[in-house]
Amino acid sequence: MADLGRAALLVTFGLVVYALVAGSFAAWKRRRRLALSAQNALFAAFATTAVAAIVLVVALVRRDFTFQYVAAHTSKSLPLGYALSAFWGGQEGSLLLWLLILSGYSALAVWLNRRSRDLVVWVVPVLGLVASFFAFMLCFVSSPFVVAPAPADGAGMVASLQNPYMLAHPPMLYLGYVGLTIPFAFGMGALLSRQTDERWIILTRRWTLAAWTFLGVGQLLGAHWAYTEIGWGGYYAWDPVENAALMPWLAATAFLHSVMIQEKRGMLKVWNMVLVALAFLLSIFGTFLTRSGVVNSIHSFSQSPLGGWFLGFIAVMTVFSVGLIYIRLPLLRARTKLESLVSREATFLYNNLLLVALCLTILWGVMYPLLTQAVRGETRSVSKPYYDFFLHTFGLPLLLLMGIGPLVAWRRASLRALGKTFLVPLVAAIVTGVALIGVGLGSSWPGLLTYTFSAFVAASIVLEFWRGTTARRAIAGESLPRAFGSLVARNRRRYGGYVVHASIVLLAIGIAGSSAYQTVREPAHGLRKGQSMEIAGYTLTYVALSTRQEADAQATRATVLVSRGGHHVTTLHPGKNWYPVEQQTSNEVSIYHDPRNVGDLFAIADQIDPKSQILFLKVLVKPLVNLIWLAGFVFVLGSAIAMWPDAVEQRRLAERYAPGAVSAGL
Amino acid sequence: MLALVLGAVLALLAVLLVARPFLREPAPVEDRIAEPGELDRRRVELVEERDRALGALKELEFDHRTGKIADDDYRALVGPLRRRAAEALRALEPRAESNVSEQVTRIGR
Numbered sequence: 001m002a003d004l005g006r007a008a009l010l011v012t013f014g015l016v017v018y019a020l021v022a023g024s025f026a027a028w029k030r031r032r033r034l035a036l037s038a039q040n041a042l043f044a045a046f047a048t049t050a051v052a053a054i055v056l057v058v059a060l061v062r063r064d065f066t067f068q069y070v071a072a073h074t075s076k077s078l079p080l081g082y083a084l085s086a087f088w089g090g091q092e093g094s095l096l097l098w099l100l101i102l103s104g105y106s107a108l109a110v111w112l113n114r115r116s117r118d119l120v121v122w123v124v125p126v127l128g129l130v131a132s133f134f135a136f137m138l139c140f141v142s143s144p145f146v147v148a149p150a151p152a153d154g155a156g157m158v159a160s161l162q163n164p165y166m167l168a169h170p171p172m173l174y175l176g177y178v179g180l181t182i183p184f185a186f187g188m189g190a191l192l193s194r195q196t197d198e199r200w201i202i203l204t205r206r207w208t209l210a211a212w213t214f215l216g217v218g219q220l221l222g223a224h225w226a227y228t229e230i231g232w233g234g235y236y237a238w239d240p241v242e243n244a245a246l247m248p249w250l251a252a253t254a255f256l257h258s259v260m261i262q263e264k265r266g267m268l269k270v271w272n273m274v275l276v277a278l279a280f281l282l283s284i285f286g287t288f289l290t291r292s293g294v295v296n297s298i299h300s301f302s303q304s305p306l307g308g309w310f311l312g313f314i315a316v317m318t319v320f321s322v323g324l325i326y327i328r329l330p331l332l333r334a335r336t337k338l339e340s341l342v343s344r345e346a347t348f349l350y351n352n353l354l355l356v357a358l359c360l361t362i363l364w365g366v367m368y369p370l371l372t373q374a375v376r377g378e379t380r381s382v383s384k385p386y387y388d389f390f391l392h393t394f395g396l397p398l399l400l401l402m403g404i405g406p407l408v409a410w411r412r413a414s415l416r417a418l419g420k421t422f423l424v425p426l427v428a429a430i431v432t433g434v435a436l437i438g439v440g441l442g443s444s445w446p447g448l449l450t451y452t453f454s455a456f457v458a459a460s461i462v463l464e465f466w467r468g469t470t471a472r473r474a475i476a477g478e479s480l481p482r483a484f485g486s487l488v489a490r491n492r493r494r495y496g497g498y499v500v501h502a503s504i505v506l507l508a509i510g511i512a513g514s515s516a517y518q519t520v521r522e523p524a525h526g527l528r529k530g531q532s533m534e535i536a537g538y539t540l541t542y543v544a545l546s547t548r549q550e551a552d553a554q555a556t557r558a559t560v561l562v563s564r565g566g567h568h569v570t571t572l573h574p575g576k577n578w579y580p581v582e583q584q585t586s587n588e589v590s591i592y593h594d595p596r597n598v599g600d601l602f603a604i605a606d607q608i609d610p611k612s613q614i615l616f617l618k619v620l621v622k623p624l625v626n627l628i629w630l631a632g633f634v635f636v637l638g639s640a641i642a643m644w645p646d647a648v649e650q651r652r653l654a655e656r657y658a659p660g661a662v663s664a665g666l
Numbered sequence: 667m668l669a670l671v672l673g674a675v676l677a678l679l680a681v682l683l684v685a686r687p688f689l690r691e692p693a694p695v696e697d698r699i700a701e702p703g704e705l706d707r708r709r710v711e712l713v714e715e716r717d718r719a720l721g722a723l724k725e726l727e728f729d730h731r732t733g734k735i736a737d738d739d740y741r742a743l744v745g746p747l748r749r750r751a752a753e754a755l756r757a758l759e760p761r762a763e764s765n766v767s768e769q770v771t772r773i774g775r
Contacts, residue, residue, distance in 0.1 A: 007673025011680050018684065030699040036687035044680040051676060118702055195702065197710050264725075266718060409734040410725050411743060417736040467732040474731065656713050 002067055005055035005145040008048045012099070013135040015045040019128030027121040027192070035121045039110050042124060045131060046103040053100045056093060056144050060086055065150035069093060075156035075581045077552040082162050088170040089161055091291050091306065092144035097171070098287065099134040101178040105207075106131065109182045113203050116657065123189035130181050133313045141305050156581035162552075165225035172218030173245050177283040179211025180248060183255075184280035184321075187273055191324045196269060196331045199657050201259045206643050208259075212252045213639040219245050220632040231587025231604050233520070233620045235628065238387040240366045244286030247359050247366075251279035254355040257348050260493075264410065265345055269332040270325065271352070277321035278356075282363070284314055289366065340412035347405040351398060358394040362387065392446050396453060399508055402501045403457035406464045421463075428459035447516030454505045454512075461498050461505075468495075488641065496642025503634035506627045513624025514599065520621075522606070526614040536621040538601055539563045540572070545613050553577040555588070558605055558615050562592060574605040574617065598630075599623035712757050719751035 023038035025031070056069070060083050065071040073086040073093070088094045106127040113120050138144070183204040190200035222242065223235040236242060255275040261268045288310035325332070338346060365382045372380040407421040432455035433448060442448055465484070473483040488495040521535040527542040534540075544559040557575035561568065572590035579586070592601040600622045607616035682689075691697075702710075726743055729735040735743070 001669055003669035004672050004676075007670065008676055011673070011677045014677075015680055015684070026699075030701060032697050032699045033687040033691060033694065035699060037684050040683045040686055041680075044683045048676055048680060117699060121699055195707070197707075198714055199710075264718065264721065266714070407734065409729040409739075410722065412739065413734065414736045414739050417734055417739065420733050468728075471728060471731040652717075656717065657710065 001055050001059065001064070002145040002147045005052045006139075006143065008052040008055065009096075009135065009139050009143070009145070012045050012048045012052065012103070013132070013139045015041040015048065016103075016128050016131035016135050019045065020125050020132050021128075023121070023125035023128050027125060030121075035117070035124070038124050038128070039114070039120070042103065042110055042127060042131075043107045045135075046100075046107040049096075049100045049103045049135075052138075052145075053087075053096060056087060056096060057084065060084055063154065065154055066147050067144070068146045068148050069144040071148075071151055071154045073154070073157055075154040075552070077581060078154075078157055078162075079551055081164070081167060082157055085161070085166050085170075086157060088174065089157060089166070090144075092138070092142045094170070094174070094291060095134060095138050095142055096144055097174050098178055099131065099138060101174055102127075102131055102134060102181060105178060105182055106185075109185075109204075109207065116199065116203060119186070119189055119193055119195055119199060119203070122192040123185045126185040126188045126192075127181070130185070130317075133309075137306070137309060141309060153581065156552075156579065159553075159577065159579045159582055159584040159586035160229055162579075162586075163225055163229045165221055165229070169218055169221040169225055172214050172221055174218075176211050176213075176215030176218055176245070177248065177286060179207060179214060180252060180276075180279045180283045182207040182211070183276050187276040188321060188324060191273065191328045191331075194328070194331060196328065198263055201262060201272070202653055205259070208252060208256060209639060209643050212249065212256060213636065213643075215245060215249045215252065216635055216639075217632060219249065220629070220635075224629060228589060228591070229586070231589045233589075233602055233604060233618070233622075234515075235625075238365070238384055241290050243362050243366050244289040247362055248279050248282040248286055250355050250359040250362075251275055251282055254352045254359070255279055257355075258352050261345050261348050265334075266336050267334040267338070267345070268349075269334060270329065273321075273325045273332065275352075275356075277318075277325070278359075281314060281318060281321070282359070284310070284317065288314065342408065342418070343412050344405060344408050344410045347401055347408055351401050351405065354394045354398045354401070358390060358398070361390040361394070365390075396446070396449055399450065399453045399457060399504070402504060403453065403460040406498065406501075407460050424463055425456045425459035429453065429456035431455075441517065444512075444516035447512045450508050450512035450516075454509050457501060457505050461502055464498055465495070489646075492644050492646060493642045496638050496640070496644075499638030499641055500635055501638075503631040503638055506631035506634060510624050510627030510629075510631060513627070514622040517624075518620055518622045520618070522616075522618040526607070526609070526616040528612070528614055533617065533619065535601075535619050537564055538569070538619075538621070540603070540617070540619060542615050542617065545608065545615070550577070552581065553579045556605075556608060557588070558608065558617075560590070560603060560615075560617070562601065570601075572601070572603045574603040576605060576608060593626060597623040598626045600625050709758070712754055716751065716754035716758060719747060719754050723747050723751055 019038045019041040022034055022041070026034035026038055056067075058064075059067045059070050060074060061080065063070060063074055063076055063078075063083065069090060069092050070086070073090045074083045078086075086093065088097045110120055110124060110127070113123075183200075186200040186204045190196055219242070222245070226237070227233075227235040255272065258268050258272050258275060262272055288307070291306055291310075338349070340346065365386055369379050369381040372378060403425055407418070407425065409417065429452045433452040436442060436448055436451055441451075465487075468487045469480060469484045472478065472487045473480060476483065476486065478486065519536045521533060523533050527533060529542055529544065532539050532541040539562070541561045541563070542558060543561055545556065546559070547554060547556045549555075555575060555577050557573040560572040560574065562570045562572055570592045572592060574590040575588045577586045577588055578584075587604055587606075590603045593599075594601060600620075602620040602622055604618040604620075605615060606618045608614075609616075723744070726735065726740065726747060730737075730740045
């Protein structure tokens with residue numbers, strides 16, 4: 001069956017190259033049938049890539065070890081779910097997933113927008129170009145269909161990847177990474193076709209939002225995986241692979257905000273093109289970081305078969321997009337100017353500058369080891385303090401701007417009006433800050449500022465909903481709940497956005513609470529059975545140790561009784577798993593979710609002495625940490641509201657771009 | 667062997683799909699993609715400008731009602747915005763002067 005997979009990928013490669021070449025020629029010479037033929041090539045490419053993907057899935061399910069990829073990432077004892085997740089667990093499979101999603105997205109985007117033929121005709125070759133690169137890599141550089149004599153058993157899967165989160169986290173990230181190709185292709189298509197009006201933004205608005213949402217959810221799932229599986233007590237370590245997903249998300253966040261300025265004021269056309277290209281290039285860079293091997297070992301860079309190809313592709317796409325934007329600069333000139341530095345559009349601009357600054361400082365941090373290796377021949381890297389410094393420097397003002405923006409009017413705002421709208425949020429922020437200092441939580445300045453700013457933002461969001469609802473009620477004479485409903489329904493992007501802002505507030509509070517105010521205890525000599533330790537009002541008593549055999553691992557678990565104020569609260573079972581096939585050990589943490597402070601009591605069995613049965617326990621109390629995961633749900637809710645189709649607006653926009661819809665007098 | 671046959675079938679189906687536009691219309695009367703002319707581009711520009719101006723009037727009205735815009739600022743901003751909206755509407759529909767002023771007044775109030 002590997003032959004079928006290879007054949008399907010070769011056909012895909014032929015199809016996407018055809019979409020690129022024939023599509024470019026058709027767009028240039030305005031050939032209708034050839035353009036349709038190039039579109040069909042993209043549709044067919046999705047089908048043939050799906051065939052290749054099915055071949056790999058069948059091989060994984062059957063544990064067909066004649067496929068080198070299957071032998072390298074699974075074993076006979078690996079549960080089926082994890083065997084399936086091996087599809088994206090390795091380099092070749094994840095590239096196939098990239099191409100599968102890209103060809104699927106491309107086919108869908110082209111099909112949905114087939115009526116905008118004059119624009120789509122230029123979008124097809126851009127999509128064909130990106131797909132050609134990935135199809136080339138899969139056919140000639142890194143194929144999942146290489147065969148060899150089957151070993152008796154596979155090498156298995158890395159222990160830490162054997163986690164249910166791995167079933168959802170990577171696909172989510174890929175749905176986000178790849179999704180950013182669609183707005184990029186439409187942006188470049190608009191430049192190529194010289195149609196630099198707002199249509200490309202409107203056609204890809206939901207694509208951008210969806211990709212951005214997938215990236216956000218993917219990162220949160222990854223954070224939760226790290227929190228529950230890696231066993232170090234944290235959820236984000238500024239690891240280059242984590243940063244790889246954060247950078248395009250930040251660029252896409254800036255883009256989502258700045259396109260609103262173009263729609264409302266006709267400004268920032270060049271900036272929007274730059275941002276859409278940046279988000280796309282960073283998504284490719286993220287894939288390069290994750291899959292080239294450059295992250296795990298700096299020295300593997302030159303040995304990796306992927307690194308050079310990816311860097312070459314990034315260089316080509318950078319030159320292509322920057323060159324195209326430069327050539328089309330005369331078409332992108334704005335006719336309006338910023339009227340005041342104190343206006344809604346100005347706050348959007350500040351937000352954009354901070355987001356891009358944060359994104360670029362993270363990029364610099366990620367690239368620093370590569371650059372020092374290339375320039376000085378020695379690897380130097382930046383660590384947590386570097387990232388924390390810039391997160392505080394740019395992140396805290398960003399948080400504050402989320403509260404300021406909605407309170408400021410478009411065009412310009414007077415001091416008198418600002419005083420009126422800022423009063424309630426300002427009082428909320430000051431009261432929160434003073435109260436926190438009063439209860440002794442002033443020890444961490446970043447923590448204190450985060451809570452104070454969060455109170456400001458939360459108050460401004462509530463106020464926006466309240467003022468909007470009452471204004472709507474006054475205009476339409478509706479009841480309060482009805483006015484609230486129609487307020488949101490009539491401007492889903494704005495109020496969906498506010499819900500997303502609320503999720504960021506929850507996230508900020510959760511991060512500040514669980515990092516700035518966490519407590520850690522680790523008894524130096526460990527605990528013998530019957531011994532106890534104290535932390536933040538809890539008493540933990542180690543009472544037993546047991547071992548049991550699971551499907552693919554030997555599990556050792558300690559039994560730790562937890563009490564507070566003399567009352568039993570819960571029993572924790574931290575321990576370790578030993579995976580004999582993979583010859584690896586993993587930490588299996590045990591967590592008690594405390595409803596009193598929305599936080600966690602987090603127990604890690606750092607070491608277990610099998611002879612003396614001494615347990616070296618590390619315990620963390622992380623207040624408010626569960627707000628981070630709650631933020632994920634609120635984030636999805638807000639995104640769903642913002643993305644929800646609005647039939648009235650869709651009709652209006654369809655009329656706007658229908659040929660000859662309004663022609664009288666011209 | 668079976669895999670290769672299946673691969674060949676796949677390739678054949680793909681070629682058929684790609685060739686479909688030519689097979690359906692071997693000798694079309696018109697094989698050119700209509701290119702938006704200067705007139706179309708200008709129309710889209712004006713429609714976008716009209717929608718922006720009308721949207722700005724709505725925003726201004728809403729911001730005024732919710733207290734974000736002081737009365738003085740409102741009075742200073744509403745006039746130019748109405749004029750801009752009227753100009754955009756007039757450029758699109760020059761023979762419907764009365765409709766234009768009605769539309770702008772309705773949105774601006």
